Amino acid sequence: MYKVLAVSGYKPHELGIFNEKHEYLDYLKTAIRKKLRQLIEEYEIEWIITSGQPGVELWAAEAVISMKKEYPVKLATLAPFFEQEERWGEQTKILYEKVWSESDYTDFISKRKYEHSSQLRMKNQFIIDKSDAFLVLYDELTEGSPQYYISYAKKKQEAAGYPVIYLTPDEIDEVIRDEQENSGWN
Template sequence: MLKTILLSGYKSHELGIWDQKHPGISVIKYALEQRLRALIEEGLEWVIIGGQPGVELWGAEVILLLKEEYPALKLGVLMPFLEQEKNWKEERQDHYNQIMNQADFADAVSKKPYSGPWQFRARDEFSLDHTDALLLIYDEEREGSPKFLKAAADKRAETAEYPVFMVTMYDLQAAAEELEEKERPNW
């Protein structure tokens, strides 16, 4: 049974999403909600994110909404380093801080500000060590930053049971069509 999963995926800029009003965000959140609901029904208790803008923070929004229906569900944020939001635009910092204020747990793997890419690798390894599976929005045909986490999870899966649940661009297209169908007025 999967009690704790790591949730990650593309950063917002990798998807060409520059503000919180982009219509693609609702599609991503809908796809994540469907996957998370199924996992919650199977016993999921914790969802861990790294707090990066994009899929991780949108996923956190979904988790916070699902907590209303599933109060036992918990959100954890494992940042790679302290003050990761320091150089972000104000709107992005506000969004991040709203999520952080509602998280059930938050801590930084490296207890100092950014000093190198090793901090991201350390966060990934620590997160993989403390979760049962990975839920990743990623499509191998459209490379981006999630490829590093996927590679680490795939390597882990070679020697231990560590499922990697993927949400691909095809899954997002299907979610968009389903969402559109749900929102279409009945004639």
Template sequence: MRLLLSGYRSYELSIFNDQDPKIKVIKYSLQQELLQLLSNGLEWVITGGQLGVEQWGAQVVLELKKEYPELKLGLMFPFADFGENWQENSQEKLFSLKQQADFLGTVSQMPYSNPQQLRNYQDFMLNHTDEALLVYDSQYPGKCEYLYRDILKKTDYRLSLIDMDQLQDQAQVYFESKNSWHFE
């Protein structure tokens, strides 16, 4: 099974540094979903490397690969110069993910020139994956809204969502497990 993983960009969630506790909750939520999908035949997680859910998801996959070496990470970019205009710190994070991915590719071999490249990218991703996992809530639209709408139009394509209510529930579970007292 090939899974498309996407969701909010970091700024859409008001996350502006790597120490924000919301990242831990999102990663924990993604990990729980991916573990469940692994038991159902998940082989590939394919994502685009955008700052936010896509990169955090890639990091979770890399952690899971330690215990599930059969799991593969694919990074697909919409155009050739993807991420080159980002701040240096963000470029370094993307470079690190590129170095660790099992597959790396671009849909357009040209540098960014027009929005059609993004549309072609989205179509490519939907046509080369079997299902999607999105951290997305339709009550809080973001850049992922276009992908979400196109997924809903597809038949025989499964969509799993982690919405804001689920994130809130997972936050409670995550922080309770980290703060629980253990007596011996």
């Protein structure tokens, strides 16, 4: 049983997603929701933590909010610093504000605006330290921003058996196939 699950993954641009109308975004969101549902049921997870950053983190937070009627799971959004959304596009800001307002717990890890990349490293370490397991959408063959989170997670894994759980490209492909078959689209 893991009480607290941290979630992260690629940013939208790292996945080639540049707007909410991308043809595979709904499939990706479905895959995230499916994986979260599986882990919540399997490990009796009580809290999901993200930093609310664009991409997998916001999509996972959005999924948790939608599953609250179904599961007694809570959402914590721990932003790395004040006004992290300041330079984001309008759609991302709207989703972030929704996630922030509907989270069960919110806080800023660094109690000031962005000053240095060390605030992001501190965020990664803090969230890994506060969680019992880590779910990440990441492919070791395609580097990206999640690699920094993973480096902390793997250190904790080696020291304390901390589970690092991947949402794999194969799982996403399976969701795409299932959704296309169910819609009669071949």
